[in-house]
Amino acid sequence: MRQAWIIAAKDLKLRVRDRSAFIVGIIAPLGLAAIFSSIFNPIENFDFSATYAVVDQDGGLVATQFVGGLEQFGAGAEIIKVATRKEAIDLADVEPFTSGEGVDAAFVIPPGFSDAIQSDRPAELEVISGPGGVAASVAVAFAEQFASEMTFARIAVASYESLGGTDDRLSAGLRALATPSPVSLEDLHAANKELAGKTFYAAGLAIFFLFFTVQFGVNSLLDERHAGTLRRLMAAPMRRSSIVLGKGIMSFVLGLVSMVVLIVATTLLFGAEWGNPLGVFLLVVGGIVSALGIMGIVAGFAKTAEQAQNYSSMLAVILGFLGGTFFPVGQAGGILADLRFITPHAWFMRGLGDLAGGNVADVFPAVGALLLFGLVTGAIAALGLKKGLQP
Amino acid sequence: MKAFTIAGINLRRFVRDRSNVFWVFIFPILLILVLGSAFGGSSDPRLGIHNAGTGPLAADLVALLRDQPGLRVMGFESRNDLVATTERGEIEAGLLIPGDYDSALQSGVPTSVDLMTRGEEEAQGIRGNVQSILTQQSVVLRAAGFVASEGVGSFAEGLDSAQLASARIVEVTVKVSEVGEQLGFLQLGRFDSSAQQQLLLFVFLTSLSQSAALIQTRRLGVARRMVSTPTPVRTILAGEGLGRYAIALLQGLFIMVGTLLFFNVDWGDPIGAAAILIVFSLVGSGAAMLMGALFDNDQQAGGLGVLFSLGLAALGGCMVPLIIFEFFAPTLFNIAHITPHAWGLEAFDALVIENGTVVDTLPYLGILLAYAAVFYLLAIWRLRRVLTH
Numbered sequence: 001m002r003q004a005w006i007i008a009a010k011d012l013k014l015r016v017r018d019r020s021a022f023i024v025g026i027i028a029p030l031g032l033a034a035i036f037s038s039i040f041n042p043i044e045n046f047d048f049s050a051t052y053a054v055v056d057q058d059g060g061l062v063a064t065q066f067v068g069g070l071e072q073f074g075a076g077a078e079i080i081k082v083a084t085r086k087e088a089i090d091l092a093d094v095e096p097f098t099s100g101e102g103v104d105a106a107f108v109i110p111p112g113f114s115d116a117i118q119s120d121r122p123a124e125l126e127v128i129s130g131p132g133g134v135a136a137s138v139a140v141a142f143a144e145q146f147a148s149e150m151t152f153a154r155i156a157v158a159s160y161e162s163l164g165g166t167d168d169r170l171s172a173g174l175r176a177l178a179t180p181s182p183v184s185l186e187d188l189h190a191a192n193k194e195l196a197g198k199t200f201y202a203a204g205l206a207i208f209f210l211f212f213t214v215q216f217g218v219n220s221l222l223d224e225r226h227a228g229t230l231r232r233l234m235a236a237p238m239r240r241s242s243i244v245l246g247k248g249i250m251s252f253v254l255g256l257v258s259m260v261v262l263i264v265a266t267t268l269l270f271g272a273e274w275g276n277p278l279g280v281f282l283l284v285v286g287g288i289v290s291a292l293g294i295m296g297i298v299a300g301f302a303k304t305a306e307q308a309q310n311y312s313s314m315l316a317v318i319l320g321f322l323g324g325t326f327f328p329v330g331q332a333g334g335i336l337a338d339l340r341f342i343t344p345h346a347w348f349m350r351g352l353g354d355l356a357g358g359n360v361a362d363v364f365p366a367v368g369a370l371l372l373f374g375l376v377t378g379a380i381a382a383l384g385l386k387k388g389l390q391p
Numbered sequence: 392m393k394a395f396t397i398a399g400i401n402l403r404r405f406v407r408d409r410s411n412v413f414w415v416f417i418f419p420i421l422l423i424l425v426l427g428s429a430f431g432g433s434s435d436p437r438l439g440i441h442n443a444g445t446g447p448l449a450a451d452l453v454a455l456l457r458d459q460p461g462l463r464v465m466g467f468e469s470r471n472d473l474v475a476t477t478e479r480g481e482i483e484a485g486l487l488i489p490g491d492y493d494s495a496l497q498s499g500v501p502t503s504v505d506l507m508t509r510g511e512e513e514a515q516g517i518r519g520n521v522q523s524i525l526t527q528q529s530v531v532l533r534a535a536g537f538v539a540s541e542g543v544g545s546f547a548e549g550l551d552s553a554q555l556a557s558a559r560i561v562e563v564t565v566k567v568s569e570v571g572e573q574l575g576f577l578q579l580g581r582f583d584s585s586a587q588q589q590l591l592l593f594v595f596l597t598s599l600s601q602s603a604a605l606i607q608t609r610r611l612g613v614a615r616r617m618v619s620t621p622t623p624v625r626t627i628l629a630g631e632g633l634g635r636y637a638i639a640l641l642q643g644l645f646i647m648v649g650t651l652l653f654f655n656v657d658w659g660d661p662i663g664a665a666a667i668l669i670v671f672s673l674v675g676s677g678a679a680m681l682m683g684a685l686f687d688n689d690q691q692a693g694g695l696g697v698l699f700s701l702g703l704a705a706l707g708g709c710m711v712p713l714i715i716f717e718f719f720a721p722t723l724f725n726i727a728h729i730t731p732h733a734w735g736l737e738a739f740d741a742l743v744i745e746n747g748t749v750v751d752t753l754p755y756l757g758i759l760l761a762y763a764a765v766f767y768l769l770a771i772w773r774l775r776r777v778l779t780h
Contacts, residue, residue, distance in 0.1 A: 023690075039710070039716075120561060127565060129567065129570070140461075158559070192509045311410070
């Protein structure tokens with residue numbers, strides 16, 4: 001055991017002097033996290049607001065009701081501004097996505113609309129909107145909602161009259177509109193287990209580059225073989241397993257240090273919220289163990305150090321992309337969303353998300369999956385490494 | 392002539408390393424395939440529905456929502472699945488239809504459906520859609536309730552008369568007109584914008600990763616030996632640069648032709664597209680020469696190469712379209728134009744979205760050429776010093 005620690009300490013010193021592990025493990029992910037958060041934060045923090053115009057050519061009661069309803073619709077009046085005007089609107093006034101000057105959508109209430117509604121003549125509202133966008137779809141949804149209400153009032157008043165109701169249409173209609181709907185839409189607030197942008201990129205880049213950092217340590221075994229120092233180590237009075245253990249300890253420490261630095265730095269610099277420290281620690285340990293196992297397989301079966309480096313970066317990139325470290329693969333749905341769980345990266349990200357919306361116990365499935373990855377791949381790696389360490 | 396020999400050797404070294412085949416040819420196409428099929432399609436908000444009800448009204452509600460434009464509806468067998476999927480942000484909202492939906496409505500008992508959201512803006516549109524469908528669906532029942540509360544008839548009588556009335560009454564309708572053009576990138580095909588972005592990203596990435604080979608050439612002393620032969624330094628530099636340029640060009644060409652054949656990507660005017668590729672490859676190989684000249688450790692250059700090439704690509708609009716920058720963060724849009732990538736993408740916009748020809752790309756190509764010139768000049772200046780001192 002003591003020998004393993006000595007080997008680990010010696011290798012760590014080498015890595016620190018070389019600075020490559022430092023660049024790959026800390027500088028690159030931190031630099032990218034800085035760039036990603038500067039790009040994605042403004043987009044994520046962009047608040048929805050819409051300006052609508054109501055062109056009231058009718059001037060009746062219905063238009064008043066419409067504007068009142070529109071102001072209440074959605075989350076509240078502060079996000080929806082309504083400008084009322086009597087004159088006809090030019091289609092060109094309603095240019096899409098012209099925040100500031102134009103409007104996002106215009107509602108046209110045609111002349112005689114209020115009368116038409118009360119007399120069962122055809123009545124039509126018009127929505128002029130830009131193509132796509134939340135503001136446009138909210139506008140169309142509201143207009144349709146309002147039209148349904150008006151249709152309801154007509155039906156309610158018609159059946160009221162057919163059963164002998166005698167009150168005038170307008171007041172009957174207004175009372176009908178005040179009748180609550182038998183189906184109400186209740187809002188449930190779901191716990192948010194989706195990582196916020198700045199946390200997502202910090203975490204994704206950290207776990208992505210962790211595999212490269214760990215690979216530095218694991219592949220140093222092959223470097224030693226290439227340089228001929230491995231034979232000398234094997235000739236030394238210690239067990240072969242101490243050599244492997246030493247490399248393992250060093251890779252683990254390298255991975256742990258880089259992760260801790262990244263977690264602290266992204267929290268302080270970019271406001272990433274990693275969540276409960278204990279949960280994060282468990283996930284990080286799980287992540288390092290799985291990376292050790294997977295990179296160990298490559299080192300165990302590769303013939304040369306160069307080959308090992310090629311295969312391990314290929315593997316790290318494929319698993320990283322598939323595991324959703326760069327873009328949220330889970331949102332894509334379908335096969336891809338299921339396939340991602342063959343990667344440790346996906347479990348790490350899932351664990352962090354569950355931790356954000358829950359508590360420490362919620363990371364156990366993800367940590368379990370990561371450790372299982374490490375165990376299985378570690379066992380396979382051990383077979384390969386044992387063969388590689390025959391004199 | 393000697394320059395071509397040096398370039399040839401570089402190319403041979405590159406092709407012999409089989410992992411390069413993966414990085415240069417297989418990986419970009421895979422990524423375009425994945426990104427295009429996963430995110431290139433509809434960006435409409437997603438509503439998950441768990442229908443615990445068994446009756447026709449509940450089924451009808453689901454069917455009406457499925458027909459709603461601007462909404463992607465997904466069915467969920469298990470309530471827990473729906474809750475978890477909503478919580479994890481894989482869908483924007485989840486709708487829970489209760490088991491007694493039909494029986495409650497038919498007997499005039501008020502009921503409710505639950506809409507579960509994470510309180511995000513996308514959910515606003517969904518909420519409006521669901522509310523509007525619910526209003527439509529409950530018209531007759533609500534009218535019956537009104538009649539009963541007015542005391543002119545019972546709920547059952549109200550139901551009958553409201554049904555008769557609804558068959559007779561003309562519905563109030565909504566006419567939707569769209570004005571303005573769709574945003575440029577929305578007109579693009581499923582794979583188009585992702586293919587352009589990945590082309591620039593990978594040409595630059597592969598070029599920078601080739602700086603490692605240049606560093607090895609220097610570290611192993613190969614470069615110095617070449618200098619000791621009767622070969623002028625400029626020929627050696629030309630050869631090294633040419634080799635890198637050929638690799639960048641080869642990969643770019645492969646991505647263009649591959650995506651054209653496999654995914655039918657629209658690259659616009661072929662001459663214009665070729666011109667962009669030729670010039671952008673020059674920028675990439677210039678950057679690689681500069682990195683190869685500045686660094687002495689190929690592993691360090693490798694790590695920084697990934698940082699620079701992904702970082703510049705992200706900043707330059709290869710991950711989020713430039714138009715999104717322009718709309719959400721105008722400052723960022725200006726910063727993006729520090730990178731050659733942004734100019735390359737603008738050039739493609741001129742070709743593909745504005746249906747331009749090579750002439751329309753000339754301003755952008757000029758800027759890209761300036762980048763290439765700066766990179767090459769700095770690299771040559773530095774390499775001359777390193778190799779001859």
